[in-house]
Amino acid sequence: MPKESIIRTSVFEYNDIKACPSDIQQLMDKAVIAREKAYTPYSQFKVGAAIRLENGKIVTGSNQENASYPSGLCAERTAIFYTGAQYPDQKIKSIAITATGTDKENTEPVPPCGACRQAIAEYEQKQKSPIAVYFMGKSGQVKMVKSLLSLLPLAFSEQYLK
Known part of the structure; x- marks a missing residue:
């Protein structure tokens, strides 16, 4: 009989963006601006992402679709x-x-898809420090995890390739 392991995670919830710390409000505002630049003629589903670096710089991205569906790329x-x-x-x-x-x-709140979770996990593992992930819909509640690995606890990593 196999042994069962239970994996737990913590997700923090804010009622809305105004309940978040001011630096996160600013970051989410940048993500909203990026979302409006999304190219989504097929799905009509717009996603924006904003990343805060250790030096304070903010980098944004939006999803970019393509008629050859696998050729598109998510905002994250x-x-x-x-x-x-x-x-x-x-x-x-x-x-x-x-x-x-x-x-x-x-x-x-709309969390990152599986491919984006894996990509963010790679950077979290590479830098050996957590990446806090905040996510929301167009409005309403904001959810947060202190580390991407909370959303992908059994992440694939380079250790399996060596």
Whole structure:
């Protein structure tokens, strides 16, 4: 008979963006601006992400779709890959994500998809320090985890490749 292991995680909830610390409000505001720049002619689902680096710099990204669906890229990965390319020596402190449909307004917090979780986890593991993740819909509640690995507790990593 196999042994069962239980994995627990903590998610913190804010009633709305105004209940968040001021630096997170600023970060989420940048994510909202990025969300409005999303290119989503197929899904009509806009996502914006904003990353705060250890030096205070903020990098943003939005989802970019393509008629060849697998060729598109999520907002979170757009922002994190740009960060890695332009600021390779800077640690990522936090990321704010906001998502909503064009026709249907999301008020439920929208977490990163699995591919984005894995990409963010790679950077968290590389920098050996947690990345706080804040996520929301267009409005309403904001959820936060202190580390991406709280959303992906059994993350794949380079250790399996060696």
